[in-house]
Amino acid sequence: MPVLCKTGCGKNAVLKRPKTGDVLCKDCFFWAFETEIHYTIIKGNLFKSGDAVAVAASGGKDSTVLAHVLKTLNERYDYGLNLMLLSIDEGITGYRDDSLETVKRNRDDYEMSLKILSYKDLYGWTMDEIVEQIGRKNNCTFCGVFRRQALDRGAAMLNVKCIATGHNADDIAETVLMNILRGDIARLKRCTAISTGSEGTIPRVKPLKYTYEKEIVMYAHYKKLVYFSTECIFAPNAYRGHARALLKDLEKIRPSCIMDIIYSGETMAVKEDVSLPSQRTCSRCKFVSSQEVCKACVLLEGLNKGLPKLGIGKSSKAKRMLDEYHAKQQMSIDELNKEFQANNCIAKGKTCRSGGCKSNGLISNDCQGNKNKNEHLNEKANEMLTVYLLPDDECIVNGISPTDNDQENFEEIACEGSCGGGSISIAF
Amino acid sequence: MPETLKLQINFSGGAELLFDKIKKHNIELPSVRKYLPDSKAEKWTIRELLVWIKGNLLKERPELFLQGDSVRPGILVLINDADWELFGELEYELQQNDNIMFISTLHGG
Numbered sequence: 001m002p003v004l005c006k007t008g009c010g011k012n013a014v015l016k017r018p019k020t021g022d023v024l025c026k027d028c029f030f031w032a033f034e035t036e037i038h039y040t041i042i043k044g045n046l047f048k049s050g051d052a053v054a055v056a057a058s059g060g061k062d063s064t065v066l067a068h069v070l071k072t073l074n075e076r077y078d079y080g081l082n083l084m085l086l087s088i089d090e091g092i093t094g095y096r097d098d099s100l101e102t103v104k105r106n107r108d109d110y111e112m113s114l115k116i117l118s119y120k121d122l123y124g125w126t127m128d129e130i131v132e133q134i135g136r137k138n139n140c141t142f143c144g145v146f147r148r149q150a151l152d153r154g155a156a157m158l159n160v161k162c163i164a165t166g167h168n169a170d171d172i173a174e175t176v177l178m179n180i181l182r183g184d185i186a187r188l189k190r191c192t193a194i195s196t197g198s199e200g201t202i203p204r205v206k207p208l209k210y211t212y213e214k215e216i217v218m219y220a221h222y223k224k225l226v227y228f229s230t231e232c233i234f235a236p237n238a239y240r241g242h243a244r245a246l247l248k249d250l251e252k253i254r255p256s257c258i259m260d261i262i263y264s265g266e267t268m269a270v271k272e273d274v275s276l277p278s279q280r281t282c283s284r285c286k287f288v289s290s291q292e293v294c295k296a297c298v299l300l301e302g303l304n305k306g307l308p309k310l311g312i313g314k315s316s317k318a319k320r321m322l323d324e325y326h327a328k329q330q331m332s333i334d335e336l337n338k339e340f341q342a343n344n345c346i347a348k349g350k351t352c353r354s355g356g357c358k359s360n361g362l363i364s365n366d367c368q369g370n371k372n373k374n375e376h377l378n379e380k381a382n383e384m385l386t387v388y389l390l391p392d393d394e395c396i397v398n399g400i401s402p403t404d405n406d407q408e409n410f411e412e413i414a415c416e417g418s419c420g421g422g423s424i425s426i427a428f
Numbered sequence: 429m430p431e432t433l434k435l436q437i438n439f440s441g442g443a444e445l446l447f448d449k450i451k452k453h454n455i456e457l458p459s460v461r462k463y464l465p466d467s468k469a470e471k472w473t474i475r476e477l478l479v480w481i482k483g484n485l486l487k488e489r490p491e492l493f494l495q496g497d498s499v500r501p502g503i504l505v506l507i508n509d510a511d512w513e514l515f516g517e518l519e520y521e522l523q524q525n526d527n528i529m530f531i532s533t534l535h536g537g
């Protein structure tokens with residue numbers, strides 16, 4: 001028994017919109033879907049005519065629909081935007097390499113230029129290699145932090161005005177819920193913003209902020225858009241998984257709960273004395289950071305020193321790990337020096353035995369070559385030290401002290417691939 | 429009335445990963461009384477179809493596809509390419525040559 005489209009167009013309805021409860025035919029649904037996104041863009045003042053805009057493209061449903069709709073609206077309403085695709089290759093075999101093929105199809109279908117940046121090029125590590133080092137427990141933290149920064153770097157290279165991301169209403173509601181569940185008030189305040197970015201950063205905009213996931217998937221289905229759908233092969237975040245399941249259960253009973261949670265997030269007043277971190281630049285990579293040393297650099301240092309857990313969890317823990325690391329290092333240096341003195345009566349003027357050392361003389365704390373004898377790790381470390389201007393005689397990480405704001409610096413960031421896109425929206 | 433009910437079942441959006449990555453299945457259902465003698469069902473509805481899918485097509489982790497006697501929230505169901513919410517969801521009475529599609533919204537982003 002067919003149901004007629006609510007608009008009175010005479011055609012049969014194909015879906016019930018979760019957002020409004022309206023039953024619509026295909027064409028009326030397309031129109032409603034696209035027009036709502038258009039109003040979101042106009043009301044939020046997301047773009048200016050002439051802007052170059054990078055669409056963060058993962059090959060998944062959200063970014064594929066976003067690219068398609070932005071192209072459509074840009075033509076229909078004459079936005080005057082120069083749209084391009086920006087993809088990050090995390091280096092996850094069987095996941096990202098396949099989805100990048102989808103992005104390349106988007107590039108051809110939508111006639112947009114595509115820039116792909118890889119973790120390997122930016123950081124010297126692929127996610128496969130990182131997981132080999134750290135196991136599967138905290139890999140989402142690495143991936144989230146690195147992706148966030150990689151997008152910024154890519155956008156800077158493309159010289160765009162802003163980055164449009166595919167976060168949808170369900171993602172944002174989930175992030176609101178997650179920030180409440182974690183007591184992360186600083187992020188709670190920021191995560192519902194439709195446009196984020198402060199001095200010195202390239203703004204992120206979320207044109208799909210009020211668009212339901214169900215409608216995105218139905219739109220892609222009826223428009224026959226090709227997208228890539230698989231789970232990230234690395235373990236998803238269980239806590240976020242529960243939040244997501246809860247939300248989906250609630251949405252089933254009362255679809256408006258998605259909008260209601262977003263509304264709650266938007267209007268919740270934050271007490272004045274809740275300290276919100278201010279932005280500055282990372283003293284190492286010079287990128288925008290809320291800390292003296294940004295999280296990407298801390299994680300990278302951990303990887304390169306063979307302390308992959310550095311930067312995961314509380315900063316006091318990171319401090320302790322670094323202290324232990326340096327104590328151990330000092331011990332072996334002392335041992336080596338003792339040995340050296342025993343074997344060489346005339347110590348002065350001898351060259352350091354280790355390969356990477358730039359200084360002559362006794363092996364000292366300053367010697368880079370001694371830091372980590374862990375074969376390939378060390379090569380990478382040195383490479384990265386040069387790239388990221390990490391001072392090679394600096395052993396203590398200045399940015400980490402137990403008094404840092406633990407929550408801000410070291411919370412868990414979920415994987416965008418498997419968990420539907422928390423990493424960017426909760427970030428800036 | 430023929431004894432069997434022919435249907436086409438489709439999985440996409442990542443739901444196919446639970447079904448040997450096969451997206452399209454042509455199936456033939458026996459009479460519902462024969463298949464579910466203990467149930468009061470007289471005719472095949474989506475509710476009984478899900479039981480059949482669980483027993484015959486679902487290869488792994490049923491909890492990712494089913495929840496209670498329905499699909500897991502976040503999996504969309506289309507009956508002949510239209511939202512099942514228009515047709516009574518679980519109560520929809522299956523017809524000869526119906527096309528039933530399951531699309532996961534839970535994968536990727």
Ligand SMILES: [Zn+2]
Nearest residue numbers: 005009025028
């Ligand atoms: Zn209509």
